[in-house]
Amino acid sequence: MAKVKNILSQIFFPKRLESSSHESYSGSCGDHAQWNLNPENGELRITGTGPLYDFFGEKEVPWESHLNHIRKVVVAHGITYIGFQAFSYCKSLSSVQLPDTLTGIGQHAFAYCKSLTSVLLPEGVKHIKDYAFAHCYHLQELTLPTTLKSIGKAAFCSCHGLTRISIPDNAILLGSQVFADCKSLTEVKLPEGLLQLKSNSFTGCISLPSVSLPSSVVYLGNSAFEGCNGFTRIDIPDKIAHIGDRVFADCHALEQITIPHSVHHLGKHIFSGCRSLKTLTVPFPACGTPATFSNFGELFGTTPDIEMRKISQDNETGKETNYYLPHSLSVLRILEGCEVIPSKCLMNCFVLKELHLPSSLYMMGEKAVYGCAGLKTIYCQAAEPASIHADTFGGIRFNVCRIHVPQGSTEKYKKDQHWKYFSQIEEYGTTLQAMNRS
Structure with missing residues (x-):
């Protein structure tokens, strides 16, 4: 989490200019817009028509x-756009009234308005730009209009008081870090039709128990849900093609997850720090798909963690690397479509107790499951024994590990030159077979 906080702390915010010694309470803030401040009650009123200026460079914020x-x-009817940096760092601002003529909120427009507790964006607003409400720490209520089409990068990052958010279905363009570090967020409704969740979208949302991903989503960016400690499970749509690095890293409560067949890019260290993971279902490595990896440890990463078990595996260069798997990880299911398990792929994964092999599997490489001494049960879906090497299951207790095979296949496994060393080979029923294929 320290790394996550460091990333968030580096988000760029422009420094405000030094206060002018000349005080004015009214003036121009757009080509056809004026402002007036009541110094007695602190009410700033914007009137006129069209957009406010983007306040940067030589264009100073007049207030x-x-x-x-x-x-x-109070922004009066007729104003169409709140400009760049217009109200950022208004630390005492607690109330905002916006008109139905408004179509856009500019970058940093309300950033660091620490006293702002609620925002009602009127129908007609189409775009919220980067960092628009970032670091509004006490923002608790947020209403987004159905006309909204896009929310920019980090638009609501570090809104620590925000508890729930419903994004309208038209808003299918969400920037990276859009709700990062929203520590109190417990409920999220994502728009139907959403294609991408970009990097760090919900990083550090420690109170979020789950997210329902729309079936349209095909892309999960790097660290999209990193540090979501409340996650116990998440259902990934079967159209997902890209899962980036560390997507679920440090989701300490995550217990089970299934990676679908549709994945064509599977990032590294996506389960780093997932200390409670018990059941993992993966399609690796399906023949002919890019979403393959040479060793299981890459999914969990190399970050030392005293609450996880260290294992050693050979990486692609042949050098030994230490990975950290959860103590709780006991069940690994490999989805149908996998034809080959590469050499040393599951080597030394001694935390595993139950392994499900698909009917499509026809070969397991040298030392593929070597050193998995904790294995007590292996479910083989294939009627014909997969081709294995003498050391594929090296280090496994053949007299303890029980092999379950399809009906009518017992003798084939018992006569195989390598499978025969398992002393307990028995058939399972059709119900279990159907369950494992689903």
Whole structure:
């Protein structure tokens, strides 16, 4: 989490200019827009038509010297756009009233408005740009209009008070870090039609128990759910093609997950720090698909963790690497479609107790399951024994590990030159067979 916090702390926010010694309470803030501040009650009123200026470069925020005194902002009918940095760092701002003529919120427009507790965005708003409400720490209520089409990068990051969010179905463009570090977030409704969750979308949302991903999602960016400690499970749509690095890293409560066949890119260390993971279902390595890996440890990473078990596996260069698997990981299911388990792929995964092999499997490489001394049960779906080497199951207790095979296949396994060393080979019923194929 320290790494996550460091990333978030580096989010760029422009420094505000020094307060001018000349104080003004009214003036122009757009080609056809004016502002007026009541110094007695701290109400800033914007009137006129069209967009406000984007305040950067030589275009200074005209109420800069009053930032700490603005408590309420009222934007009148006719204004169409809140400009870049318009109200950022208004630390006393607690109330915002926006018109139905508004179509867009600019970058950093309300960033660091620490006293803002609720925002009602009117129908008509189409775009919320990068960092628009970032670091509004006490923002608790947020209403988004059905007209919304896009939410920019980190638009609501570090809104620590935000507990629930419903994103309308038109808003299918979400920027990276969009809700990162929203520590109180417990409920999220994502738009139907969403294609991508970009990097760090929900990083550090420690109270989020789950997220229902729309069936349209095909891309999960790096660290999309990293540090979501409340996750116990998540259902991944069967259209997902890309799962980036560390997507579920440090989801300490995650207990089970299934990676679908559709995945064409499977990132590294996606389960790093997942200390409670018990059951993992994966399609690796399906013949002919890019989503393959040479060793199981790559899914869990090399970050030392005293609450996880260290294992050693050979990497692609032949050098030994230490990986850290959860103590709790006991069941590994390999989905149908996998034809070959590469050499040393599951080597030394001694935390595993139950292994499910698909009917499509026809070969297991040298030392593929070597050193998995904790294995007590192997379910083989294939009627014909997969071709294995003498050391494929090296280090397994052949008199303890029980092999379950399809009906009518017992003798084939008992006569195989290598499978025959398992002393307990028995058939399972059709119900279990159907369950494992589903």
